[in-house]
Amino acid sequence: MKHTANLPGEFELIARYFAPLARGFPGAFGLLDDAAVIAPAPGHELVAKTDAIVGGVHFLHDDPPDLIARKALRVNLSDLAAKGAVPRAYMLDLMLPKTVTEEWIAAFARGLAEDQNEYGVHLIGGDTDSTPGPVTIAIMAFGDVATGRMLRRGGARAGDTVFVTGTIGDAALGLTVLRGKSAHLDPKAAGFLVDRYRLPRPRVTLGPRLIGLASAALDVSDGLLADLRHLCEASELAAVIEAPRVPLSTAVRAALATDSGHMTTVLTGGDDYEILFTAPSAVLGELAELSRTLDVPITAIGRMQSPSIGKETRITVLDESGEPLTLDRGGWTHF
Amino acid sequence: MKHTANLPGEFELIARYFAPLARGFPGAFGLLDDAAVIAPAPGHELVAKTDAIVGGVHFLHDDPPDLIARKALRVNLSDLAAKGAVPRAYMLDLMLPKTVTEEWIAAFARGLAEDQNEYGVHLIGGDTDSTPGPVTIAIMAFGDVATGRMLRRGGARAGDTVFVTGTIGDAALGLTVLRGKSAHLDPKAAGFLVDRYRLPRPRVTLGPRLIGLASAALDVSDGLLADLRHLCEASELAAVIEAPRVPLSTAVRAALATDSGHMTTVLTGGDDYEILFTAPSAVLGELAELSRTLDVPITAIGRMQSPSIGKETRITVLDESGEPLTLDRGGWTHF
Numbered sequence: 001m002k003h004t005a006n007l008p009g010e011f012e013l014i015a016r017y018f019a020p021l022a023r024g025f026p027g028a029f030g031l032l033d034d035a036a037v038i039a040p041a042p043g044h045e046l047v048a049k050t051d052a053i054v055g056g057v058h059f060l061h062d063d064p065p066d067l068i069a070r071k072a073l074r075v076n077l078s079d080l081a082a083k084g085a086v087p088r089a090y091m092l093d094l095m096l097p098k099t100v101t102e103e104w105i106a107a108f109a110r111g112l113a114e115d116q117n118e119y120g121v122h123l124i125g126g127d128t129d130s131t132p133g134p135v136t137i138a139i140m141a142f143g144d145v146a147t148g149r150m151l152r153r154g155g156a157r158a159g160d161t162v163f164v165t166g167t168i169g170d171a172a173l174g175l176t177v178l179r180g181k182s183a184h185l186d187p188k189a190a191g192f193l194v195d196r197y198r199l200p201r202p203r204v205t206l207g208p209r210l211i212g213l214a215s216a217a218l219d220v221s222d223g224l225l226a227d228l229r230h231l232c233e234a235s236e237l238a239a240v241i242e243a244p245r246v247p248l249s250t251a252v253r254a255a256l257a258t259d260s261g262h263m264t265t266v267l268t269g270g271d272d273y274e275i276l277f278t279a280p281s282a283v284l285g286e287l288a289e290l291s292r293t294l295d296v297p298i299t300a301i302g303r304m305q306s307p308s309i310g311k312e313t314r315i316t317v318l319d320e321s322g323e324p325l326t327l328d329r330g331g332w333t334h335f
Numbered sequence: 336m337k338h339t340a341n342l343p344g345e346f347e348l349i350a351r352y353f354a355p356l357a358r359g360f361p362g363a364f365g366l367l368d369d370a371a372v373i374a375p376a377p378g379h380e381l382v383a384k385t386d387a388i389v390g391g392v393h394f395l396h397d398d399p400p401d402l403i404a405r406k407a408l409r410v411n412l413s414d415l416a417a418k419g420a421v422p423r424a425y426m427l428d429l430m431l432p433k434t435v436t437e438e439w440i441a442a443f444a445r446g447l448a449e450d451q452n453e454y455g456v457h458l459i460g461g462d463t464d465s466t467p468g469p470v471t472i473a474i475m476a477f478g479d480v481a482t483g484r485m486l487r488r489g490g491a492r493a494g495d496t497v498f499v500t501g502t503i504g505d506a507a508l509g510l511t512v513l514r515g516k517s518a519h520l521d522p523k524a525a526g527f528l529v530d531r532y533r534l535p536r537p538r539v540t541l542g543p544r545l546i547g548l549a550s551a552a553l554d555v556s557d558g559l560l561a562d563l564r565h566l567c568e569a570s571e572l573a574a575v576i577e578a579p580r581v582p583l584s585t586a587v588r589a590a591l592a593t594d595s596g597h598m599t600t601v602l603t604g605g606d607d608y609e610i611l612f613t614a615p616s617a618v619l620g621e622l623a624e625l626s627r628t629l630d631v632p633i634t635a636i637g638r639m640q641s642p643s644i645g646k647e648t649r650i651t652v653l654d655e656s657g658e659p660l661t662l663d664r665g666g667w668t669h670f
Contacts, residue, residue, distance in 0.1 A: 035384040045374035052428040093387040093473040133468010138428040
């Protein structure tokens with residue numbers, strides 16, 4: 001690390017703020033060695049995922065540092081969860097401009113500590129550097145999955161039901177609130193949506209339980225329809241979605257009541273970090289039981305089907321009358 | 336990824352330049368899923384390391400992109416090697432400013448491909464993002480090591496010999512050449528030093544063979560003396576180094592002949608990516624044999640000893656007469 005002038009040196013920063021986050025994971029060696037060791041549990045392999053976030057691109061420069069840290073970690077844990085893995089550890093590369101203060105770093109580390117408690121993961125390594133650019137955070141997360149059982153994007157079969165957890169569109173509308181474009185919302189609804197944007201809730205309890213039930217899965221980060229398209233492409237299938245069945249929060253329903261144009265944002269906005277998955281109807285009862293036990297809403301929103309020969313259309317979205325909708329620049333309309 | 340205006344979209348970039356780098360590693364799923372799976376060989380665990388490099392901090396903006404890519408990868412492989420691990424795979428987070436062209440990315444990926452061939456590693460995942468800052472590259476590398484056998488910084492014993500591979504100071508002097516501060520060097524020597532700065536040679540063949548021989552090890556990245564201090568602190572020992580025994584290239588010898596002040600840069604400059612390790616005298620013969628077999632120079636430069644009680648001094652550097660030297664602002668002088 002080339003450390004910045006107004007901060008303690010690299011080793012002091014690590015000792016003070018990051019080494020405590022490695023406690024309890026023997027292979028992290030207290031962040032006092034050059035590398036970590038990690039092995040999956042017997043009969044398991046490691047699922048590895050990395051995602052980086054950049055100031056001014058994925059978060060705002062004045063966002064609270066603890067929330068930035070937690071979002072950086074959670075977007076990775078969300079991928080692990082959607083792949084059926086139990087999160088265990090992560091590494092962190094932190095690129096800091098000279099304007100960053102020690103207080104900022106302390107709050108950032110506090111955010112990580114909170115989420116380590118919540119998700120049972122440990123920091124096992126990393127790197128801090130100065131940058132002439134914005135705060136940049138790269139996280140690599142590791143989880144255990146039974147060997148050969150990682151939930152894949154491919155694997156869905158024609159006739160499978162399409163499910164999604166939680167509610168869709170909250171985060172994307174939260175971002176419009178932060179950008180001052182949803183002034184008509186009452187403060188409570190606006191606050192809920194902003195919180196959903198800033199702090200994803202990775203479905204870590206449900207994900208690993210979907211192994212053996214789901215035929216394909218991924219988390220919703222690019223947007224419900226874009227991610228469903230990924231799943232369709234990998235599974236070489238098409239999908240039909242019933243728009244009225246897409247689960248919406250009270251706040252999103254309120255936003256839609258004043259401006260139905262928000263539906264485009266809901267279906268395509270992304271940052272939901274819910275799990276989108278497919279499963280055969282034979283497991284509907286087990287899914288309902290899981291949903292109750294884990295207190296994770298699971299909603300059927302459509303079905304997988306064979307693609308029409310010669311047609312590019314992977315996804316059909318139906319309105320409340322069962323009529324297909326199409327997305328153009330003006331929003332969702334009938335053909 | 337939010338992709339930049341003058342580039343193909345994220346998926347196109349991945350398909351064209353990065354997916355080919357995942358071929359041959361089944362758990363990478365062709366970069367077509369959201370995460371990778373990796374498991375150590377039976378009886379082994381994974382050594383995990385991450386290091387990031389930032390444009391304008393760790394490399395120059397107009398450095399050749401293939402060399403930037405290779406350096407970013409190699410600094411991580413060097414850590415794996417020094418820890419005794421056999422490199423297997425890596426993930427890549429690539430943050431790109433809008434000024435980056437597709438040609439730049441093509442050359443960057445070509446550099447990675449070359450090094451994948453050289454080191455037998457595969458790209459298994461990653462993330463590309465736009466940034467308002469400089470090119471920023473975070474690499475996380477994985478290697479196999481026999482369970483519990485990772486070479487540690489601690490573990491040296493009093494009486495152990497201190498060894499270093501290759502030659503020391505080349506890269507640090509190469510950087511002074513790039514900064515126009517070593518104009519007196521002949522072009523061939525200058526070119527050699529710059530190459531050593533731009534392209535580390537991680538000691539991947541030797542590192543894993545040091546398990547069972549070395550008592551402690553790490554790679555020289557912060558500088559010979561700084562890294563030896565890390566080893567001393569972790570081992571709770573002191574060290575004596577004989578300066579005349581530190582292995583130097585012909586180019587560094589030429590530089591020292593014109594300006595002995597360069598010795599400070601040599602001993603403290605860093606970026607060597609050689610392995611610094613300690614071993615008992617009982618294995619000297621085996622080390623000499625390894626050095627011959629693998630064609631990796633290994634040089635004894637000093638010894639470990641018990642720290643003097645009440646003294647802070649961890650490292651003593653002796654001159655050709657056995658007199659201790661001390662480093663002050665003017666360079667190395669006698670006490």
